Amino acid sequence: MLQIENLEVYRGRTYVLKGVSLEVGRGEIVALIGANGAGKTTTLKAVSGLLRPQSGRIAYRPETARELALDRVPAEEIVRQGISHCPEGRGVFAGLTVRENLMVGAYLRRDKPGIREDLEKVCALFPILKERASQAAGSLSGGEQAMLAIGRALMARPRLLILDEPSLGLAPLIVARIFELLAEINARGVTILLVEQNAVMALDLSHRAYVLETGRVILSGPSPDIACDEAVRRAYLGGK
Amino acid sequence: MTGGYILQQIVNGLILGSMYALVAIGFTMIYGIIRLINFAHGDVVMIGAFVTLGLLQKLGWPFWLVSVCVLAAGAFVGLAIERAAFRPMRGAPQVTGFIASLAVSIMVQNLGIVFMTAQPRNFTFPDFLQELIRIGPVSFRAVDLVIMLTALVLMTGLILLVRKTRLGVGMRATAENLDVARLMGININRTIMATFALGGGLAAIAGLMWGGKFGQIDPLLGFVPGLKSFVAAVIGGVGSIPGAICGGYILGLAEVLFVGLLPPIYSAFRDAFVFATLILILLVMPNGLMGKRMEDRA
Numbered sequence: 059m060l061q062i063e064n065l066e067v068y069r070g071r072t073y074v075l076k077g078v079s080l081e082v083g084r085g086e087i088v089a090l091i092g093a094n095g096a097g098k099t100t101t102l103k104a105v106s107g108l109l110r111p112q113s114g115r116i117a118y119r120p121e122t123a124r125e126l127a128l129d130r131v132p133a134e135e136i137v138r139q140g141i142s143h144c145p146e147g148r149g150v151f152a153g154l155t156v157r158e159n160l161m162v163g164a165y166l167r168r169d170k171p172g173i174r175e176d177l178e179k180v181c182a183l184f185p186i187l188k189e190r191a192s193q194a195a196g197s198l199s200g201g202e203q204a205m206l207a208i209g210r211a212l213m214a215r216p217r218l219l220i221l222d223e224p225s226l227g228l229a230p231l232i233v234a235r236i237f238e239l240l241a242e243i244n245a246r247g248v249t250i251l252l253v254e255q256n257a258v259m260a261l262d263l264s265h266r267a268y269v270l271e272t273g274r275v276i277l278s279g280p281s282p283d284i285a286c287d288e289a290v291r292r293a294y295l296g297g298k
Numbered sequence: 299m300t301g302g303y304i305l306q307q308i309v310n311g312l313i314l315g316s317m318y319a320l321v322a323i324g325f326t327m328i329y330g331i332i333r334l335i336n337f338a339h340g341d342v343v344m345i346g347a348f349v350t351l352g353l354l355q356k357l358g359w360p361f362w363l364v365s366v367c368v369l370a371a372g373a374f375v376g377l378a379i380e381r382a383a384f385r386p387m388r389g390a391p392q393v394t395g396f397i398a399s400l401a402v403s404i405m406v407q408n409l410g411i412v413f414m415t416a417q418p419r420n421f422t423f424p425d426f427l428q429e430l431i432r433i434g435p436v437s438f439r440a441v442d443l444v445i446m447l448t449a450l451v452l453m454t455g456l457i458l459l460v461r462k463t464r465l466g467v468g469m470r471a472t473a474e475n476l477d478v479a480r481l482m483g484i485n486i487n488r489t490i491m492a493t494f495a496l497g498g499g500l501a502a503i504a505g506l507m508w509g510g511k512f513g514q515i516d517p518l519l520g521f522v523p524g525l526k527s528f529v530a531a532v533i534g535g536v537g538s539i540p541g542a543i544c545g546g547y548i549l550g551l552a553e554v555l556f557v558g559l560l561p562p563i564y565s566a567f568r569d570a571f572v573f574a575t576l577i578l579i580l581l582v583m584p585n586g587l588m589g590k591r592m593e594d595r596a
Contacts, residue, residue, distance in 0.1 A: 142481075
């Protein structure tokens with residue numbers, strides 16, 4: 059569904075990504091793990107069009123006749139094509155109400171009945187959002203904001219959901235709940251590309267994983283294998 | 299000093315405040331969305347006044363049609379300023395856009411002098427707008443009533459647009475976080491252009507009012523309402539539309555009441571009073587009346 063080849067991004071003279079290649083298949087959950095500054099967020103930003111790579115290829119749906127080079131189209135077109143990016147730090151619009159935030163998620167859609175239907179689905183998934191619908195998003199707790207950010211991304215009715223550190227700054231219990239919901243969202247047919255610091259949770263949830271280090275993929279494979287890898291255990295899982 | 303006199307001054311203040319408010323809205327909306335002060339905004343007022351003069355007096359178009367055209371012309375000028383001064387500077391340090399807009403302002407004023415001469419021109423509204431209306435002790439011309447009502451209608455319309463419509467929600471989202479707005483599929487350029495167009499249209503209408511109120515226009519007339527409306531926006535809390543409206547009325551009232559209630563020898567200091575008001579309000583409320591604490595965008 060998504061194929062990244064030899065992605066290079068540099069800012070000024072320093073490389074952020076030095077030839078990252080990865081693939082996300084339809085229906086998968088793929089995790090991108092690695093330390094701070096490894097280039098995880100940059101990779102996601104390149105996919106959603108916030109950053110332009112200097113070289114490399116980002117192909118969306120390469121397996122179909124409707125293949126699209128994401129590195130050549132504007133961010134809004136990428137959203138229209140079914141990719142939702144839930145940014146690091148959640149990025150809810152604090153001054154907008156919860157409902158308005160969700161509606162912004164459906165900004166490009168014109169199908170009113172479909173939007174209403176998805177609004178109900180999101181509220182069923184995250185009942186707290188319905189309760190707080192007319193409250194300013196800035197007044198929500200961190201966990202509620204995380205749910206709002208995910209709900210908002212779902213309002214675009216994405217086929218590929220990109221999540222950047224959904225667990226950031228949240229209590230373990232809430233993180234567990236959010237990961238449960240991600241599994242459920244995936245089970246409903248949404249492909250997920252996930253960046254996480256919390257490697258244990260990410261490897262547990264995902265089917266496959268890539269380990270990024272200073273702008274390069276150093277390891278990839280099925281998540282259970284990665285979780286057993288000696289180097290990964292030492293570096294990211296706090297293993298012996 | 300009778301109650302009637304004070305009431306009259308209050309009405310005068312509201313008339314002046316209506317115009318400040320209309321211009322202040324543009325300042326605050328543009329600041330809200332790109333975090334830059336558009337110093338050429340006051341000159342849109344001047345352009346609005348000259349467009350009115352041309353269409354109404356030279357071509358003799360009906361008043362309502364002139365108003366619509368002035369609104370459109372202001373929107374167009376707003377767009378042109380965005381395209382010329384701000385778009386090329388996007389992503390540059392803030393001071394760059396600030397200076398670019400100052401350059402546009404100076405250029406517009408001087409082009410005005412070149413084409414229109416610096417000689418003030420008389421500006422007369424049709425007779426039906428000159429009629430004197432008396433309500434008890436208060437008297438004003440029909441044009442003053444039109445100014446106040448038009449301002450109220452336009453401002454209500456704008457607030458509804460920003461609160462209720464898809465474009466409005468998109469504008470508020472963009473104002474809060476440009477990058478996340480892009481992730482929602484919002485076309486940032488279009489949203490920013492809409493903001494400049496709206497602000498420009500309102501400022502041009504204020505220019506039409508300014509001409510009608512004071513009866514004379516010249517190419518430099520935009521400077522003072524521009525500066526004072528900027529002050530009004532700051533008083534209200536930059537970025538807040540209701541704040542800008544309140545700021546406009548407060549400033550209009552303060553200016554007229556200072557002059558009207560203090561002994562006549564102080565009336566030459568009216569602008570000093572205006573800025574004293576600004577300083578006082580900012581001392582007590584550093585973010586303005588309705589401003590949020592502004593965080594620098596990363």
